[in-house]
Amino acid sequence: MDIGLKLKLNFKIDKENRKRREKSLKFQLGNCTDDTSDIASFVTIDPISLENIRKDQTIFERLKEFLTMETLDFFRQRNEEEEGDRMRDREEETEEGARKKQKLGKVILVPQTAGPCMTTFDTLLFNTIDMFPTFPLFLFTNKNLDLITTHMPKLKRAKISHLEGKPHVLNLKEMAKWVKEAGGIFHNVDLDFIQWSQAVKNFYQFKCLRDKELGKEAP
Known part of the structure; x- marks a missing residue:
């Protein structure tokens, strides 16, 4: 049987059942002499x-006048x-986009010695130290900086919910655990x-760069 015909039959049945x-009810209240209590069954619709x-607006507009209130309530609930x-x-995509954008942040190369060796600081380190002023010194050894820079996309981040834009920074506890495992x-x-000595020198360079970017706001 055509779905439209089924809906029309159910609409008619619903009207008669009401x-x-x-x-x-009138009979139970004594306002009617005949009791009509048999309720007709609806035609099954898969x-x-x-x-x-519900999903096809054209079909919905054509058949909506034959939809019962129960069916319309069900459609409204599913739509919500x-x-x-x-x-x-959309929120998850926005957060994922923000994380990817942070991964591609600028990288500043700072001379470590008079030779060709360079110390690399990722932008995410600058963002993180703003949240954690007592940044662990051990993270600034040459080996740990190389590990962090190379594997930055894999490091876990923490979302700072109380700040505008809900920025993501490095999770220091997870970083220490990861450095240990590495x-x-x-x-x-x-x-x-x-x-x-390495860590102090690298951390000093890091702080100088951070203060330079802050300008008059630098400590």
Whole structure:
């Protein structure tokens, strides 16, 4: 049977059932002499056909006058659920885009010695130190900086929800754990004199660059 015909039949059945319920109520209240309590059954409509009507605006407009209130309420609920899903997907895409943009931030190369060796600082390090003023010194050894720079896209980030734009910064706890697993120094007390000297020099260069970008706002 055509879906349109099924809807028309169900609409008619629903209308007649409402009259039967009204008459039955009057009978129970003593306002009617006849009791009409038998309720007719609806014609079965498969869920796929209903979904096609809900999603196809042309079909919906053609058949909406034969849709019962229950069916319209069901359509409205499904539309709201799908809109909620789309909004969540858009938010996730926006956050993912922001993370990818941060991964492609500028990289500043700072001379480490008079030779060709260069120390690399990723922009995300500058963003992170704004959130964590007591940045661990051990992360600035030559080996750890190389590890961090090379594997920056893999490092976990933390979202700062209370700031405008909800920026993402490096998760220091996860960084220390990752550096440990990668074979680097992961405690300040484990630094020997040479490693400590490297870290202090690199951290000083890092702070100078950060203060230079801040200008008059620099500490």
